[in-house]
Amino acid sequence: MTSTTERLSATTLLRFATAGSVDDGKSTLVGRLLHDSKSVLADQLEAVEHASRSRGQQAPDLALLTDGLRAEREQGITIDVAYRYFATPRRRFILADTPGHVQYTRNMVTGASTAELAVVLVDARNGVVEQTRRHAAVAALLRVPHVVLAVNKMDLVGYEEAVFAAIAREFTAYASELGVPEITAIPISALAGDNVVEPSAHMDWYGGPTVLEHLETVPVSHDLTGCPPRFPVQYVIRPGTAEHPDYRGYAGQIASGALRVGDPVTVLPSGRTSVITAIDALGTPVDIAWAPQSVTVRLADDIDIARGDLIAPTATAPATTREVTATVCHVADEPLVPGQRVLLKHTTRTVKAIVQEIPSRLTLDDLSQHPSPGRLVANDIGRVRVRTAEPLPLDSYADSRRTGSFLLIDPADGTTLAAGMAGDSLTPAAAPAAPADDEGWDF
CATH class of the missing domain: 2.40.30.10 (Translation factors)
Structure with missing residues (x-):
């Protein structure tokens, strides 16, 4: 007889992240997914039921299964990235529940950086909003190969097919222009459980998969052996x-x-x-x-x-470069400006660097590039040109998410300033340069 351990070892692993605006019901979706797939222990469910009753709620608030921080429970918003591990007979999952509040977009970058799939939630009453576009842009920049648009709260719009279709068309057009390779739209009600694990009885016009069915069957590959060895x-x-x-x-x-x-x-x-x-x-x-x-x-x-x-x-072997041109997502509260001294961390190497230029900033509304913005502030996505004190063997991020990515760090306190994705056009270093002087940054 095959043991549970043996069955799970034979199944594939899917890493996925969830994202959505505040009050789109993201934590409720995750809680519903865990609850209906029988991935919640009895004591966890009992704790959620007790917390829900203490807040005057009759039914269990499934969002409490993921909003684990005390501040999150008190404010009713997700702040930190919550990782959950669960499995079905068909696949194992690592779920990164990322914050929806614009203030915590930086945490979505963390959660989606290793994901093979991103679930982007939209409130059916509000449609595609700026934060939806930002989440789509981050998923595209991080080269997440599969994106699921979950149009939530369909029960509050009468399960109208026309509402879902309009949102799906708008989001698909936007994400496709960003270069997202695969987009799947699913109408759901996380609160009622429609199309999360079980098919909805209220939307017979929809013939696609439920969220869990799609997660279980979407093709994923962890085979990195075909990539250049690094x-x-x-x-x-x-x-x-x-x-x-x-x-x-x-x-x-x-x-x-x-x-x-x-x-x-x-x-x-x-x-x-x-x-x-x-x-x-x-x-x-x-x-x-x-x-x-x-x-x-x-x-x-x-x-x-x-x-x-x-x-x-x-x-x-990759070419080395001291002139790094890349797209970055700025995650710090303090702005990033030309002339700023930073540390650049690439794989296991950290070198001194200077931000030489910020050529453009992405405008999320129409995907146009705003030239020479002068600075990047929190949650901005833009192009930067950085000069490093020592040459780096950078790959293009399109070729390798691991050796094509880097972090910009504040040398004063170690704060992460930006997550960077190296572009395809890197200027090779003419010759290995001497390390920068400990006191100077003029290189």
Whole structure:
């Protein structure tokens, strides 16, 4: 007989994020999804029922299953990203319930950065609003391959097909122009449970899948072995024992692709070359390793390698650059301005940098570019040009979500300023540059 553990190990994993404006019913949808899929423990449901009664509500408020912070429960809004893990016989899920309030859009970037699917909620009474467009833009920028438009509160508009169709057309046209590859629109009532887990008896005009059915069947692939191999070094291992006096290994997680013993490789940003002589996975020698395995790699040559260096096959090694042109989502309260000194964190490497120019800011209403805005404020999406103190081996974000992304950080207090997605046009560095002086930022 097949055990539950064996069945779950054979199912695929889907990471998805939810987003929507305040009071669109996002937390209620997540709660309904967990409740109706039998993914809520009895004591959790009892706690929700007790909290609901204490607030004078007759039925359990399923939104309380995800709004876990005390401030969230008191204000009735989602503030933090709440991660939930659940499973059905067909698939395992990691759900990131992200905030809807415009003040916390930065947290949606966190929740959607690793998602294969995003569920964007719209209140059927309000239709597509600015925050809906912002969430669609973030999903597009983060290259989320599947987007579900959940038109919620259909019970409050009489389950009218025309209302749903108009919202679906507007959102689909907008998201398609952003470049979202796949959009699925589903009419739901999270409060009543229509089309969340079970098909609705009130919308016989809709013949598509329920939310859960779509989540269970949408095609996902975690195969990164077809991508160019990238291995950011996290740690240099030199035990110096009598048994292994000359052991020097480079530990980290393979970001993409596969590494093989015998592969000629280049270490970036230095440009030094060598050959992989051994790969250790969990202390066991292997001939091949692939993403996202954590391994230790040994090379034929004694090269100066430190945390933050990138090992890649010589034939497909990325070019290094000090001139980074990228799209960023600004997440800090303080504005980002030209001339600002920042730290740029790319994989395991952090370097000094200066914001040289902000060429444009995205206007969400019509997707036009506002030229030379002078600054980016919280939740703005715009293009920036950054010069780094040291060359970086950046890929295009379109090719790799891992090695094409970076963070801009405030060097004074470590606050994250912006999440960046490198563009396709990077200016190669002419030659490796010397590190910037500790006191100066003029590079």
